[in-house]
Amino acid sequence: MSANLVVLALSLLLGIQPVTTDLYLPALPAITAEFGASLAQAQLTLSAMLLAFGLSQLVWGPVSDRFGRRPVLLIGLAGYTVAAAASAFAASMETLLVWRIIQGAAMGASVMCARALVRDLYTPEVGARVISKGLTGLGVIACLNLPIGGILAEVFGWRVTLLAPAVFAAGTLALVALRFRETLSAPNPHALAPATLLRTWARILRHPTFWAFTLLASASYAGLFTILAMSSFVFITLMGLSKLGYGLLMVSMTGSYLAGTVLCRYLLLRLGVIRTVMVGGGLTAAGGTLLGVLALAGAHTPMGLMPAIWLFAVGHGIHQAxxxxxxxxxxxxxxxxxSALSGFLMMLAAFGMGSGLGRVVDGTLFPMTNGVWLSGVATALVAWGLVRRVRL
Structure with missing residues (x-):
């Protein structure tokens, strides 16, 4: 496959995650009202989906090491398309939750294979630059999600916002079926043998480099998840923004994330991986702390909070790549x-953050601002502590 096709495939395979998490956010208050559900139940459609996403990767990862990336992608994307379409016709919050969980499990195949194929094709340092290009494509997709979601919810209703990811997945499935070539050069015939699997997982979990970078991505994603889970209620319900206005506001956050992925590639060429991560740690700590302080100081308006969110998002763009x-x-x-273990632990962190948010929701913006503050500080501690000691 050409380099451009690899980046396009990465963008779409990684981009299915923000399509799943972001596109329906402008409609989430309407879905909650339609089903007479609580805020905690509404957030469960996001956090439970992400937990299924993380758990499923523990299965998809070894299966792809045994049979290759392409068949796993075809099965996962087909299953996702069906589940996404079915969720649009859910008659209750419980039914919607079930289909969202199935969506998350199928989505695990796409994102896990995207990370794995980068290692199939590239060395770690080159892979960081390539995956940052894919994440830039993801950022473009994410930029479009929220305004499109807002328009669809405003004009056509919330069910169409749940149907749109099925269209995206079907298009990605067509690309994989027609153009994607297997990247795993030597499938492991013993990858699914229980003894081999346990030894492989044990070897991975004993490696300090794995833990350093997994904790980095997990801590940073926990902050992004907090914004995703709470921002529609903070900006639409508490601050009175329209669905479209909220979508445009989140586009600006995604633009900052895009800038972070571009900055990441620039810094990697000049500073290397470790020092780039340390710079990113400073950005996330500054953004999270600024957000917490602004909220405490009474800056309870969208533009009062967004500069801190933009700063956090730039750092997030560095840490994910x-x-x-x-x-x-x-x-x-x-x-x-x-890739499966790393993805599982990252989603476990997000689920833990979502569960914590469900317990502390108090009708104010502080659960969101304090959660991002905590995430920013934790990310910086990992960057300046664990990652700094890694030898690549």
Missing amino acids: CGQAGAVGPFPQAAGAA
């Missing part, structure tokens, strides 16, 4: 298993 490539870097023969 470096974290996802770095976690699988030491395991060229088990990239699927390493």
